[in-house]
Amino acid sequence: METGIHNTSEIGRLKKVLLHRPGGELENLMPEYLERLLFDDIPYLREAQREHDAFADCLRQQGVEVVYLRDLVVNSLTSDEVRKDFIQQFLKESGIQDQRTKDLLADYFGAMPDQEMVSAMMAGVRKSQLRGQGGRLGDYLSAAEDDYPFALDPLPNLYFTRDPFATIGTGVSIHKMHTATRNRETLFGKFIFEHNPEYLHAPRWYDRGENSSLEGGDILVLSPRVLAVGISQRTREDSIDTLAETVLSQSKTFQKVLAFNIPKTRSFMHLDTVFTMVDRDKFTVHPNILSSITVFVMELDENRKMKIRQEDGRLEDILKEHLELDHVSLIPCGQGSEIDAAREQWSDGSNTLAIAPGEVVVYSRNYVTNRSLEEAGIRIHTIPSAELSRGRGGPRCMSMPLWREDP
Structure with missing residues (x-):
């Protein structure tokens, strides 16, 4: 084969x-x-x-x-189920402790076309990029009070x-x-x-x-x-x-x-x-x-x-x-x-x-x-x-x- x-x-x-x-x-x-x-x-x-x-x-x-x-990764996302699993596994291994941040990132990636999503995963996500995602004041305060600027580390x-x-x-x-x-x-x-x-x-x-x-x-x-x-x-x-x-x-x-x-x-x-x-x-x-x-x-x-x-x-x-x-x-x-x-x-x-x-x-x-x-x-x-x-x-x-x- x-x-x-x-x-x-x-x-x-x-x-x-x-x-x-x-x-x-x-x-x-x-x-x-x-x-x-x-x-x-x-x-x-x-x-x-x-x-x-x-x-x-x-x-x-x-x-x-x-x-x-x-391109090889994008061509591997052969169904909605595989894509969802990919996002979940990626976030599970990201080292993020806060569930709220994980949920925001899942929504952030989930709304993107495949190529844009994979590029964003590789680039990492700045906290400032997620602020528009959250509808709670705490999302803004936690980002301001924590000096670390990334919600997801770059690769x-x-x-x-x-x-x-x-x-x-x-x-x-x-x-x-x-x-x-x-x-x-x-x-x-x-x-x-x-x-x-x-x-x-x-x-x-x-x-x-x-x-x-x-x-x-x-x-x-x-x-x-x-x-x-x-x-x-x-x-x-x-x-x-x-x-x-x-x-x-x-x-x-x-x-x-x-x-x-x-x-x-x-x-x-x-x-x-x-x-x-x-x-x-x-x-x-x-x-x-x-x-x-x-x-x-x-x-x-x-x-x-x-x-x-x-x-x-x-x-x-x-x-x-x-x-x-x-x-x-x-x-x-x-x-x-x-x-x-x-x-x-x-x-x-x-x-x-x-x-x-x-x-x-x-x-x-x-x-x-x-x-x-x-x-x-x-x-x-x-x-x-x-x-x-x-x-x-x-x-x-x-x-x-x-x-x-x-x-």
């Missing part, structure tokens, strides 16, 4: 990709609440949209079909579509995010993969109802047989146990999961900030992991029971062994310069999106790393990134492949 998904590598020619064009959620960022919303800075929306449009156009020019998160991290769910083979993992701030994002994926006619038949490798966190930036599909997952600040080992068990026992191709133990810090937020695949035997890397790394190899034995062994060594040796390569080239961010590497790692210099073997999309600002890629024979497509990079994510973070050709 057609699942609408095919993703068996990081480098197979990209045919269809999911993006989210930044919207009003970025204009609901405030300095006082940046940490709460996982941002370090406030992008200028109009310029961020221009840059994101350039990203989408770059992909289209290379033959990639671009679809947008909002500014949404343009990083890599994280809330991941496509693996012909199936999908829908994630429980590390922070409550981002967990509502995965509800969009739940409705897409339960109700959108094009995707509702995709096998489910992991579900957002699990108890421990898993994020898409920690998942790299290295080959049709090998899946890599980062044990990171935002992905827990219990989650990897569950994902590995399901993928290895139910998928048709995957034979092993490599669980990479990476530092639990914001600068190493996900595995794709540590390394990304740019060709069959070439990888960009964070220069701080060039010496040694620990990986746990997870496989099923002849009785279909999980067996795990630990390997410690150089990243290139581990990749050579498990991808059965004669040679591996690691391309360090910033050409190994301490200063250039730190600066360009801050703007995700090693976070690249491969659109074909040896062909990648990169941020123009990371020119030192980009020069290294070209010297290694990689064809690069540069996109503007002055505002997008303020969210601390690169081209891979901003894209969720739905269909790749086999490598």
